[in-house]
Amino acid sequence: MPGFELFGDKEREQVQDVLDSGVLMRYGFDGMRNGHWKAKELETALAKVMRTQHVHLVSSGTAALTVALASAGIGAGDEVIMPTFTFVASFESILALGAIPVLVDVDDTLTLDPSAVEKAITPKTKVIMPVHMCGSMADLDALQQICKKHNLLLLEDACQAIGGGYHGKPLGSIGDLGCFSFDYVKTITCGEGGAVITNNEAYYQNAHKYSDHGHDHIGNDRGAEGHPFLGYNFRISELNAAVGVAQLARLDEFIGIQKRNYTILREALATIPEVTFRRVPSGGEENYSFLSFFLPSEAVTQKVHQALGKNGIDACFYWYNNNWHYYRKWAHLTHLTSLGKLPKDVIEGLPDYTQADFTKSDKWVGRTISCLIKLGWSEKEMEARSRIIKSTIFECLK
């Protein structure tokens, strides 16, 4: 998955442009910049790739989620539905606005289960936030229908799914708002960075202002700008954007390599009757950044995961016992451990996460192994890896 694996002269050239002009900020300093507007350039390029009207870059994927929610007017007391299998950024961005994260089960797509979503809706629900984890997507048709029926916003967290598609449209471009991360381990990296995409002019206008202290960005002189509302600083720097300009140009190449390596592993594992694969909703096209599969029981899955490690296979993850992506290992989340006191209203509005029952999610995630697909692996290396993974699974199933 990571763009940092294939990193070189193109990125260096772009960054050098910025260093030569000396303007590291995306706004202002028009006279000094020698025509370099890397953030704008990357926004234009990403809008083309995503086939959306508006793209606004920010400092991270977490910032993108926060800005997207804020730009749609989400705030105190609003409920946002998010999955149990995600990155903790989903929870953080919702809570940062005083809104209420409502955790909901995932199904065999390893993303939001539409029937569980429907059950979680209350009069306070404002947003459904599917997270397209590990390169594959939620059942967006079903979620869109639910949104329509209950008048809710659909916000796609596509941070791990750039390059994937759904009924011919790029992931991230299907909901009212879509978010991407360009941190160091994502398919495309800026070092740090993120993006909000939308076809909604009002959300876009809010997003660029909110992420820069509420500045309206009208005119050339920053000192004369108005502040229509309070914002924050979620700006991306020109240096980070410059790296992204070079990386985004290579997206198709990256996805192509991922698809080749993914297919080699998938074909090897498909010959094992006990192995089943994560369900990809019909019409969906993964970005092939991970291959995720199910084993018959939690015990076997634990055994396979351990044996893979012993046999020298890194980068195959058992999220159920790993503290990156599953609510089960997030005691700081379930216990709301925060540095300062959280606002009283927020605390009162939150469900008791320690009492939640996510046995349906456990049933799937407890049997899942996700193997990262690296860009740096040659066909030969991938074949060798696949043979070891396959024989390890066979051994454990005996």
Ligand SMILES: *Cc1c(COP(=O)(O)O)cnc(C)c1O
């Ligand atoms: C990485 C990631 C984020 C956050 O992105 P950062 O750029 O690291 O802040 C959010 N959601 C998901 C699913 C991610 O994988």
